[in-house]
Amino acid sequence: MKLDFPRYTERLGAVSIHAVQRIYELDSGKSKGFQSSHQTVRKFDYDEISNILHDLAIIIPVKDEKLKLLEGVLSGIPNECLVIIVSNSARSPVDRFAMETEAVRQLGRFMDKRIVMIHQRDPGLAEVFKRVGYDSILDSDGGIRNGKAEGMIIGLLAARMYHKDYVGFIDSDNYVPGAVNEYVKIFAAGFGMSTTPYCNVRVSWVFKPKIKNNLLQFSKWGRVSEITNKNLNALLASITGFETDVINTGNAGEHALSMPLAECLQYTSGYSIETREFVDIFEKFGGLVPSEYPQIVEKGVEVFQIETRNPHFHEDKGIAHLNEMLEASLATIFGSKICTPDQKEILQDQLRHVTKKRVDYSKKYHMLEPINTIHMPEFEKGLREKADTFLRIGRLK
Amino acid sequence: MKLDFPRYTERLGAVSIHAVQRIYELDSGKSKGFQSSHQTVRKFDYDEISNILHDLAIIIPVKDEKLKLLEGVLSGIPNECLVIIVSNSARSPVDRFAMETEAVRQLGRFMDKRIVMIHQRDPGLAEVFKRVGYDSILDSDGGIRNGKAEGMIIGLLAARMYHKDYVGFIDSDNYVPGAVNEYVKIFAAGFGMSTTPYCNVRVSWVFKPKIKNNLLQFSKWGRVSEITNKNLNALLASITGFETDVINTGNAGEHALSMPLAECLQYTSGYSIETREFVDIFEKFGGLVPSEYPQIVEKGVEVFQIETRNPHFHEDKGIAHLNEMLEASLATIFGSKICTPDQKEILQDQLRHVTKKRVDYSKKYHMLEPINTIHMPEFEKGLREKADTFLRIGRLK
Numbered sequence: 001m002k003l004d005f006p007r008y009t010e011r012l013g014a015v016s017i018h019a020v021q022r023i024y025e026l027d028s029g030k031s032k033g034f035q036s037s038h039q040t041v042r043k044f045d046y047d048e049i050s051n052i053l054h055d056l057a058i059i060i061p062v063k064d065e066k067l068k069l070l071e072g073v074l075s076g077i078p079n080e081c082l083v084i085i086v087s088n089s090a091r092s093p094v095d096r097f098a099m100e101t102e103a104v105r106q107l108g109r110f111m112d113k114r115i116v117m118i119h120q121r122d123p124g125l126a127e128v129f130k131r132v133g134y135d136s137i138l139d140s141d142g143g144i145r146n147g148k149a150e151g152m153i154i155g156l157l158a159a160r161m162y163h164k165d166y167v168g169f170i171d172s173d174n175y176v177p178g179a180v181n182e183y184v185k186i187f188a189a190g191f192g193m194s195t196t197p198y199c200n201v202r203v204s205w206v207f208k209p210k211i212k213n214n215l216l217q218f219s220k221w222g223r224v225s226e227i228t229n230k231n232l233n234a235l236l237a238s239i240t241g242f243e244t245d246v247i248n249t250g251n252a253g254e255h256a257l258s259m260p261l262a263e264c265l266q267y268t269s270g271y272s273i274e275t276r277e278f279v280d281i282f283e284k285f286g287g288l289v290p291s292e293y294p295q296i297v298e299k300g301v302e303v304f305q306i307e308t309r310n311p312h313f314h315e316d317k318g319i320a321h322l323n324e325m326l327e328a329s330l331a332t333i334f335g336s337k338i339c340t341p342d343q344k345e346i347l348q349d350q351l352r353h354v355t356k357k358r359v360d361y362s363k364k365y366h367m368l369e370p371i372n373t374i375h376m377p378e379f380e381k382g383l384r385e386k387a388d389t390f391l392r393i394g395r396l397k
Numbered sequence: 398m399k400l401d402f403p404r405y406t407e408r409l410g411a412v413s414i415h416a417v418q419r420i421y422e423l424d425s426g427k428s429k430g431f432q433s434s435h436q437t438v439r440k441f442d443y444d445e446i447s448n449i450l451h452d453l454a455i456i457i458p459v460k461d462e463k464l465k466l467l468e469g470v471l472s473g474i475p476n477e478c479l480v481i482i483v484s485n486s487a488r489s490p491v492d493r494f495a496m497e498t499e500a501v502r503q504l505g506r507f508m509d510k511r512i513v514m515i516h517q518r519d520p521g522l523a524e525v526f527k528r529v530g531y532d533s534i535l536d537s538d539g540g541i542r543n544g545k546a547e548g549m550i551i552g553l554l555a556a557r558m559y560h561k562d563y564v565g566f567i568d569s570d571n572y573v574p575g576a577v578n579e580y581v582k583i584f585a586a587g588f589g590m591s592t593t594p595y596c597n598v599r600v601s602w603v604f605k606p607k608i609k610n611n612l613l614q615f616s617k618w619g620r621v622s623e624i625t626n627k628n629l630n631a632l633l634a635s636i637t638g639f640e641t642d643v644i645n646t647g648n649a650g651e652h653a654l655s656m657p658l659a660e661c662l663q664y665t666s667g668y669s670i671e672t673r674e675f676v677d678i679f680e681k682f683g684g685l686v687p688s689e690y691p692q693i694v695e696k697g698v699e700v701f702q703i704e705t706r707n708p709h710f711h712e713d714k715g716i717a718h719l720n721e722m723l724e725a726s727l728a729t730i731f732g733s734k735i736c737t738p739d740q741k742e743i744l745q746d747q748l749r750h751v752t753k754k755r756v757d758y759s760k761k762y763h764m765l766e767p768i769n770t771i772h773m774p775e776f777e778k779g780l781r782e783k784a785d786t787f788l789r790i791g792r793l794k
Contacts, residue, residue, distance in 0.1 A: 002476075002508060024507040026578050027475040029447050041507050046443050050426050075706045076575075078424040079399075110421040110438050111399060175606075175613075177706040178473075178575020181423050209572075214608045216572075216710075309472045309574040313613075313710070 001044045001189050002028050003306060010236060010246040013287025014297040017236075019246050020204050020305045026182060044189050052188040053080035055165040056256075059155030061148055062087040064096055065172045065315070067103045073172050074107055074115075076180030081168075082396075083113060084158045086151040088120040101391060108393040115393040116158050120144055120151045124386030132379050136369040147269030149276075149368055156262055156371055161380050162396075166191050168201075168256035171314070179310035187256035190304035198261040198301040200281060202249035202274075207311040218311060224322050225251045228275055228329040231347065235279075235333055238340040239288065249305045250275050251329060253314075261301065263372040264293055268365040271321075272328035278303075279336045288338045327354045331361040398441045398586050399425050400703060407633060407643040410684025411694040414633075416643050417601050417702045423579055441586050449585040450477035452562040453653075456552030458545055459484040461493055462569045464500045466712070470569050471504055471512075473577030478565075479793075480510060481555045483548040485517040498788060505790040512790040513555050517541055517548045521783030529776050533766045544666030546673075546765055553659055553768055558777050559793075563588050565598075565653035568711070576707035584653035587701040595658040595698040597678060599646035599671075604708040615708060621719050622648045625672055625726040628744060632730055635737040636685065646702045647672050648726060650711075658698065660769040661690055665762040668718075669725035675700075676733045685735045724751045728758040 002025040006018035028043050058081045062070060070085075077083055085104065089096035097119050108115055118125065126144045129137050137153060139145045144154075152169060159167045168187040174180055183203055190201030207218040228250035237243045249255075252274050257265070264284065268276045284291055285301045333339060334347040383390055399422040403415035425440050455478045459467060467482075474480055482501065486493035494516050505512055515522065523541045526534050534550060536542045541551075549566060556564045565584040571577055580600055587598030604615040625647035634640045646652075649671050654662070661681065665673045681688055682698045730736060731744040780787055 024472060024504065025476055025510065026473055026574060029450065029475050029477040041509075043509070046447070050443070053426060072706060075421060076423055078426050079422055080426040107421065112438075112440070113422065175615075175708060176573055176575060176710075177423060178573060178579055181578075182575050211608055211611045211613065214611055216608065218572075309469060311572060311710075313573075313708075 001026060001185050002041055003189055005040055005042050010244055012282055014285040015281055015301045017246050017303045020248055020307050022307050023309050026309055042193060044192055048192060049185055049188045050080055052191050053078050057082040057084050057159035057164040057167050058184060059084045059167055059169050060172050061151040062089055062172045064089045067099060070172045071107060072177045073174055073180050076177030078184055079113060081184060082162055082164060083115040084155045085117045086120055086155045088151055105393060113394050114396045117391040118154060118387060119389035120154060122387045122389040124388055127386050128379060128382035131382055132374050134374050149267035149269045149273050152267060153368055153371060157379060160376060165259050166256060167262055171253050173315040175313040176310060182308055182310050183254045186306045190306060194302050196299045196302055197258055198296050198299060199258040200303045201256040202252040202305045203254035204249045204305050204307040205312040206308050209311050209313060224326045227326060231333050232278055235339060235343055238343045250278060264370050266370055267368045270328045270365050271325040272332040272365055275329040275332045279332055283336060283338050323354060331365060335361050398423060398582050399438055400586055402437055402439050407641055409679055411682040412678055412698045414643050414700045417645055417704050419704050420706050423706055439590060441589055445589060446582055446585045447477055449588050450475050454479040454481050454556035454561040454564050455581060456481045456564055456566050457569050458548040459486055459569045461486045467569045468504060469574045470571055470577050473574030475581055476510060478581060479559055479561060480512040481552045482514045483517055483552045485548055502790060510791050511793045514788040515551060515784060516786035517551060519784045519786040521785055524783050525776060525779035528779055529771050531771050546664035546666045546670050549664060550765055550768060554776060557773055562656050563653060564659055568650050570712040572710040573707060579705055579707050580651045583703045587703060591699050593696045593699055594655055595693050595696060596655040597700045598653040599649040599702045600651035601646045601702050601704040602709040603705050606708050606710060621723045624723060628730050629675055632736060632740055635740045647675060661767050663767055664765045667725045667762050668722040669729040669762055672726040672729045676729055680733060680735050720751060728762060732758050
């Protein structure tokens with residue numbers, strides 16, 4: 001893979017946000033690379049990518065998506081990665097989770113891939129969470145909450161169990177296995193460029209094709225992304241005093257984290273995960289409020305935004321979904337303790353356009369605690385004993 | 398890459414036509430592969446693929462396609478391959494070829510790729526063809542003919558100049574760089590599985606999405622492909638006496654050849670190139686008429702058909718184009734000297750549905766001679782001296 005070195009960087013306390021980087025070549029093979037000493041393009045040969053992939057787990061949250069799409073996504077993930085599928089699919093009247101495990105087992109036979117599967121609502125798993133004292137993932141009945149963030153947390157813990165240094169998230173509604181392959185390599189390239197152990201890699205889609213009048217239109221931006229990015233940039237500007245357009249992955253569906261960073265972050269349920277990641281990093285390491293993590297502040301946090309070469313063809317989830325996403329993103333910025341009063345006012349205005357109701361967002365978007373409080377040996381032992389849906393495929397222990 | 402070993406094979410004289418092979422994984426990294434001794438899935442690790450790519454030239458015929466698409470295609474081709482762009486784009490009123498060279502030069506700077514470019518209608522190139530006695534590529538005015546096959550021939554000769562063992566053809570109207578990347582790896586996997594130096598690798602698209610009622614439909618077959626495949630299979634059956642459905646790449650847009658095989662084949666102009674390739678291989682090595690190439694008959698010819706994981710999103714060229722393609726494909730089978738009288742009658746019926754006119758197809762689809770008659774040192778010397786549009790990018794001599 002060949003891509004730009006970051007062309008400029010905004011800094012907020014210990015956080016470096018690199019501007020979007022462009023990819024020139026998906027596959028640089030074993031070429032010697034540029035011979036001049038002056039370099040503005042970074043080349044990753046296959047060995048370098050492969051070394052990082054060995055330490056990378058790809059977490060795929062699944063919720064009733066078509067099996068054909070999941071199959072395609074699996075075929076696009078490089079063999080070196082550990083795959084972690086966290087399913088929140090229906091178990092009745094049709095047991096979709098059983099269909100998923102059957103399909104994955106069948107493919108696993110031919111792919112020789114290492115895959116972990118688990119169902120998010122596994123009662124045994126809920127019991128384990130209770131035992132290790134991680135209550136914020138549980139609902140009032142003692143089961144595991146229903147959101148996407150909860151699935152991500154389960155995936156993160158599975159990745160920790162297998163001692164992975166990096167985790168990447170890839171949605172299972174992607175039509176193009178080759179694009180999935182690119183996302184994984186983008187994650188690897190980002191981690192490979194990072195100079196700190198605390199790193200967030202975000203995918204920026206070059207095009208998000210839409211269908212209009214029975215023709216494909218290669219749109220650059222969704223409306224929601226545009227608004228989220230504008231507000232995140234305004235948040236930065238209101239703090240630093242300099243206007244900026246550095247952020248363009250406020251709603252990036254595909255993103256990755258180094259484990260030492262992932263362990264400290266707090267996620268919120270609903271569709272605000274990607275925006276929350278930004279806001280949480282700013283809050284914890286941006287220097288505006290005292291940080292609980294001086295060791296991270298000392299080394300710094302890097303955020304990479306890398307633009308794909310592949311257009312993003314995915315399942316269209318409709319307008320209601322878009323509105324939910326917009327509300328969640330705006331409310332996440334609005335609710336941040338680093339949001340300035342001016343900025344809050346602007347956001348409240350925008351939120352009023354999205355919904356007429358008065359909403360208590362701190363209740364609507366439930367906050368999950370960092371996973372670094374969980375005692376891993378206890379969690380692992382519990383999981384192996386109690387979670388009936390915990391499956392391992394491809395000679396995994 | 399992991400893919401099926403061929404599950405069955407039809408044989409016609411010295412020709413083995415392998416049934417479609419399925420891909421399980423795009424990227425097998427450096428994994429050790431299957432540990433059991435019983436194998437039905439073939440694994441190519443990255444080193445194996447890379448070794449073949451070093452000997453592979455990718456020929457991209459260009460004709461007024463959008464530059465953005467060409468850029469994407471280039472970004473998807475692995476760095477190890479030599480890229481040969483043969484442009485037949487307009488040179489006036491707007492010099493599109495100049496725009497193409499500018500775009501490719503600009504990208505070349507960032508990609509560090511080895512790229513050859515040439516314009517198909519270069520008068521100097523025409524002069525060289527005349528000098529080496531390759532007249533079948535020339536029109537009555539002494540210029541180079543206008544078809545796609547003529548561009549392919551020029552690409553083949555450029556690949557020979559750079560001593561490449563394999564050539565693959567990839568169209569420049571592809572929306573998905575990741576799919577292009579897969580095509581190239583499919584070519585490499587095919588050549589890697591081949592047991593003879595005479596090998597044809599054909600890409601079978603898993604889906605060819607169409608837009609209906611503003612929704613993407615993942616269709617498996619185009620109408621033209623379906624008819625072409627049916628007739629090619631019927632041709633085989635009429636010879637062997639056994640019905641078959643082995644052929645499903647009669648109109649494969651993406652295909653590759655080992656150079657020793659490519660040198661002997663005859664191409665026809667128009668849209669019949671891919672069908673012609675099959676028919677030509679059957680004619681020359683199928684054992685029905687005496688072969689001029691006993692050394693090839695002795696070693697055998699293998700045809701691989703490999704199904705992509707990526708759907709094929711490409712520019713829609715409209716219905717007129719489809720009809721031309723259908724006519725060309727049917728006429729190619731109809732005109733073959735190995736076509737049985739019964740089969741000819743059926744084809745004539747079908748052709749009457751496509752066009753009411755009486756057409757002399759041997760004139761309409763002009764035949765190009767094999768390039769193995771061309772004296773390469775003379776061709777190369779002439780090309781370097783006379784062809785003004787012959788460009789080399791990326792430290793290529």
